[in-house]
Amino acid sequence: MATPVHDVVGIGFGPSNLALAVALEEEYGAGVDAVFFEKQPAFGWHRGMLLDGATMQVHFLKDLVTMRNPASRYSFLSYLHAKDRMVDFINGKTMFPSRLEFHDYLEWAAAAFEGRVRYGSEVVAVRPHDAATLEVVVRRDDELHTCLTRNLVIGVGLEPVLPDGVRQGERIWHTEDLLTRLDGLTGTPERLVVLGAGQSAAEAVEHLHGRFPETEVCAVFARYGYSPADDSPFANRIFDPAAAEHYFEASDEVKRMLFDYSRNTNYSVVDLDLIDELYRRSYAEKVAGRERLRILNVSRLDGVRPGAGGVRVDVTFLPTGETAALEADALVCATGYRERNPIDLLGEAGEHCRKGAEGRLVVERDYRVATGPEAAWAVYLQGATEHTHGIASSLLSMTAVRTGEIVRSIAGRDARVTQEA
Known part of the structure; x- marks a missing residue:
């Protein structure tokens, strides 16, 4: 045949x-x-x-x-x-x-x-x-x-990206599998850690915080806060069909310039409404005196050690170098994708x-x-x-x-x- x-x-x-x-x-x-x-x-x-x-x-x-x-x-x-x-x-x-x-x-x-x-x-x-x-x-x-x-x-x-030295496991997930992994959890988690500062990270934090009313949710990222996405009308011209033509014809130097100028339309940025919602929740918990939503900003992940029924996450506060060990039920890596x-x-x-x-x-x-x-x-x-x-x-x-x-x-x-x- x-x-x-x-x-x-x-x-x-x-x-x-x-x-x-x-x-x-x-x-x-x-x-x-x-x-x-x-x-x-x-x-x-x-x-x-x-x-x-x-x-x-x-x-x-x-x-x-x-x-x-x-x-x-x-x-x-x-x-x-x-x-x-x-x-x-x-x-x-x-x-x-x-x-x-x-x-x-x-x-x-x-x-x-x-x-x-x-x-x-x-x-x-x-x-x-x-x-x-x-x-x-x-x-x-x-x-x-x-x-x-x-x-x-x-x-x-795209393929998911994890931090260097971190591998997916029973208690270490990438956000692409978030709902599937959550469905496999038994019982109510005491603490969940979300690593990342982009849209997926903020959405994961919001979802976990609402889904588990008794669980502490820790958001870890190197910035002071979530950065808003620039979706203003002029900035959105980077998504116009003509923009691909312009980029293709540009010199390498201009390509780099255009790419750098446009990063805040798509990379490591969050919708402003979601930022406002997370801030509202965080502030309301401070007023109530019980903070379940912990924003660990200006911080980086310095170690991950899976254990029985959980994972230990070492987080360093960058201004002082002080490291805290968080015992968590799971680490959720909202660390993006690559081509x-x-x-x-x-x-x-x-x-x-x-x-x-x-x-x-x-x-x-x-x-x-x-x-x-x-x-x-x-x-x-x-x-x-x-x-x-x-x-x-x-x-x-x-x-x-x-x-x-x-x-x-x-x-x-x-x-x-x-x-x-």
């Missing part, structure tokens, strides 16, 4: 490649043969942080499609209409749906593409088959399968990809990895493009526009796709 040759193979099926699947359907119809491989057994996006009351940090119009195709039947507004909640949503006077509702929207959209997705499937190797196609090796149910593709789109998301290195996944195919400064892949304006002249196949990145396209390039804000550009690039390079569509 001949190995199937696909027009597009997507690695991962989170929001980015889901948006790609939509764009392929809307732009070129059924003429494009696309398949997606996803490790998870079903669609899911940051399920461990679907906290009650947590809201999205992006406008609902920056969904999977609207910035590319406002008339799409896969928009968030179409979802609200299908669920008979549009009037209720409008009456709520909000531009930022809850994270739980937005996840439901993503699941609703993903259900339309179940025939194109192979869940429970992990891509373990990518190698050139010939000048025009790549061979993709997939593990599923402990068996290996192969397929061929003219275009590979990598959308594997996965696509070179690790590309394997043999990566040898044909051009690399630039610091060994990173050279990425063209259309998010295609630059290759040698011997390669007619193409690899596109949905992520790991901050160094070429800017801070917003891999975020949800840019997903609809980015996937539209990728689809147009694929069709422009492959006349067969254009003709069949």
